[in-house]
Amino acid sequence: MAALTWLLANWKLMLVGLLMALLGLQTVRVAGLEQAAADQRATDAESQRLAERAQRTEEQRRAAAVTKEATDAHARITTLEDDLRGARAAADGVRSAAASAAGRARAGACTAPRSPGDPGADAIGVLADVLRRADERAGVLAEHADRLRIAGIACERSYGALTIQ
Numbered sequence: 071m072a073a074l075t076w077l078l079a080n081w082k083l084m085l086v087g088l089l090m091a092l093l094g095l096q097t098v099r100v101a102g103l104e105q106a107a108a109d110q111r112a113t114d115a116e117s118q119r120l121a122e123r124a125q126r127t128e129e130q131r132r133a134a135a136v137t138k139e140a141t142d143a144h145a146r147i148t149t150l151e152d153d154l155r156g157a158r159a160a161a162d163g164v165r166s167a168a169a170s171a172a173g174r175a176r177a178g179a180c181t182a183p184r185s186p187g188d189p190g191a192d193a194i195g196v197l198a199d200v201l202r203r204a205d206e207r208a209g210v211l212a213e214h215a216d217r218l219r220i221a222g223i224a225c226e227r228s229y230g231a232l233t234i235q
Contacts, residue, residue, distance in 0.1 A: 135231030143224035150216050154209075161209065165202055172198045 077084065172194045 132232050136228045139224050139228045139231060142227075143220055146220045146223075147217065150213075150220065154213055157209065161205060165205075168198050168201070
């Protein structure tokens with residue numbers, strides 16, 4: 071009975087003690103949640119940092135691949151230009167030989183002299199001129215086609231390097 075009397079007399083004190091215990095428990099719980107949230111933020115920041123590093127690495131790989139393809143294409147174009155210079159020199163030699171052969175053929179022709187306006191005045195000269203112009207045009211077209219081919223290959227390889235492998 072003395073305990074019951076003490077409880078009834080001190081119920082306010084007991085209620086304050088219970089409330090203090092619950093407040094302490096809530097404080098511990100909130101501190102735990104704050105720590106979990108801080109840990110989650112740290113994990114998220116680390117994940118974001120790793121994702122950004124991976125993205126930078128991929129961008130660097132792609133840039134290096136495109137640069138390599140551009141360098142290779144430039145080297146192929148330089149080689150093409152060297153080959154074109156050689157082909158032009160050879161074509162000039164062939165044209166010179168054809169011109170001298172045409173001159174010899176004209177000199178050895180046993181036909182009566184004709185005026186320049188006559189249709190058959192210089193058949194060999196006309197043929198040589200047509201062949202020369204056709205050869206020049208074919209060279210220009212071949213050079214253009216080679217440049218387009220090199221550019222197309224470089225573009226295709228650059229695209230291949232940019233796609234995720």
